Amino acid sequence: MPSKKALIRRPSPRLSEGLVTHIEREEIDADLAGRQWEVYAEALRTHGWETVEVDPADDCPDSVFVEDAVVVYRNVALIARPGADSRRGETGGVEEAVARLGCSVNWVWEPGTLEGGDVLKVGDTIYVGRGGRTNAAGVQQLKAVFEPLGARVVAVPVSKVLHLKSAVTALPDGTVIGYAPLVDTPSLFPRFLPVPEESGAHVVLLDGGKLLMAASAPKTAELLADLGHEPVIVDISEFEKLEGCVTCLSVRLRELYI
Numbered sequence: 001m002p003s004k005k006a007l008i009r010r011p012s013p014r015l016s017e018g019l020v021t022h023i024e025r026e027e028i029d030a031d032l033a034g035r036q037w038e039v040y041a042e043a044l045r046t047h048g049w050e051t052v053e054v055d056p057a058d059d060c061p062d063s064v065f066v067e068d069a070v071v072v073y074r075n076v077a078l079i080a081r082p083g084a085d086s087r088r089g090e091t092g093g094v095e096e097a098v099a100r101l102g103c104s105v106n107w108v109w110e111p112g113t114l115e116g117g118d119v120l121k122v123g124d125t126i127y128v129g130r131g132g133r134t135n136a137a138g139v140q141q142l143k144a145v146f147e148p149l150g151a152r153v154v155a156v157p158v159s160k161v162l163h164l165k166s167a168v169t170a171l172p173d174g175t176v177i178g179y180a181p182l183v184d185t186p187s188l189f190p191r192f193l194p195v196p197e198e199s200g201a202h203v204v205l206l207d208g209g210k211l212l213m214a215a216s217a218p219k220t221a222e223l224l225a226d227l228g229h230e231p232v233i234v235d236i237s238e239f240e241k242l243e244g245c246v247t248c249l250s251v252r253l254r255e256l257y258i
């Protein structure tokens, strides 16, 4: 039986210093952020995921966004090389965690940069966003690691949001969903469903048709429920103030056999 483990990393005491690129900075309520993070982790556990805490990186304000530090395909982990300098210190702890879980480990090397938020897996297709945080060398290195394992890597321009997965994610049937004004090239996806809210573009697949979604996207939750999906709603307002979304607060590992 493949395991269902989810890496999470508790917020740094310096969370409020996290990066903002495409939005205005707003004050963060650190206590509320802590509570929201606990509820998010509990939602994963309630829906069958064993959460595995990566050692905290208290000096790195954005370390709670653990998805950006690694990409895992099958049992192979590619440790990111963040495009943002302030995030480079996040990868060591994540590398230890995935190695401990039995992944074989590869690294993005200079001059490559790549952040996990730019990588969307849909079956064996891996879409990679070429944008502010992931460069062409990062895309090439991702291909070199995962294509020999059977993946097809598709590079996608990203110019309007932080990461590819800030713009699009995918439903369990592989349909890509996105808030159209923020998607550079929707025609790159074989099936694309526009959603009415920016944060409605972000879903985490919890299995059994359930979708973890942010409370800030009620119209999208209604649309997806009407299509037969089951939204599970969490409030992540404090992380959204730092351009975070439901996807970036965990790394779901489905294909480890330990």
Ligand SMILES: NC(=O)NCCC[C@H](N)C(=O)O
Residues within 6 Å of the ligand: 018, 019, 020, 021, 062, 065, 067, 068, 084, 087, 116, 117, 118, 162, 163, 165, 166, 242, 243, 244, 245, 247, 248
């Ligand atoms: N995958 C993601 O969407 N990550 C969000 C990262 C937000 C963080 N404040 C950053 O700018 O790097």
